[in-house]
Amino acid sequence: MTAWHRYLSLICITLAMSPVAADITGKVVAVTDGDTIKILDANRVQHKIRLTGIDAPEKAQPFGNASRKNLASMVAGRDVRIETVKNDRYGRVLGKVWVQPHDCPGCAKTLNANLAQLLSGMAWWYQDYAKDQSPEDRQRYESAVIEARSRKLGLWSEPGAIPPWTWRRGQRAPSKSKAVADTQCGTKRYCREMTSCEEAKFYLRQCGELSLDGDKNGVPCESICR
Secondary structure (H helix, E strand, O other): OOHHHHHHHHHHHHHHHOOOOOOEEEEEEEEEEOOEEEEEOOOOOEEEEEEOOEEOOOOOOOOHHHHHHHHHHHHOOOEEEEEEEEEOOOOOEEEEEEEOOOOOOOOOOOEEHHHHHHHOOOOEEOHHHHHHOOHHHHHHHHHHHHHHHHOOOHHHHOOOOOOHHHHHOOOOOOOOOHHHHOOOOOOOOOHHHOOOHHHHHHHHHOOOOHHHOOOOOOOOOOOOOO
């Protein structure tokens, strides 16, 4: 065997060992909230699906019910395709939900419900897990949030929206430090305007100022957040 053939064999073995997307198709039988659904596949097996790349408001949060209803309007009772590569520690399938658009009955499943939730202002981009997304999806999801926020859609229609990951930690209100209490999602947009790392984190995570995290690593204004 030549060196070239050995190289080709190594590539084939590597590809065979690499994780590949395993699509699941089925009918949506429940919409739990704005980022979780249940589907029944052709073998009558039920799968709980957690929509990747987004985090919707919790049920008790403002827009929690609106987010669930918005997702249900797209997928409830409909056939969907789940693009997935893994499950989470709770056994949920992590995936991108594709469904046929309501306004295009002759189309295939071309509507990305995850992205549509962001565009409607019904979910946050889950930046902590952005590293699990492709560069193309990171760009699309970030752009969707910027668009919804600029148009004040959904949860962006009210100031001081609290991200669900903060809500789940039991923090029902922004930090009470003076730097943060005085801002309440004010007009600051740039790192040079931030007076502390705490304030920069507040504007990134609570106000959705994604431009503060230029390298998309979850840390804003690294000149002051070391």
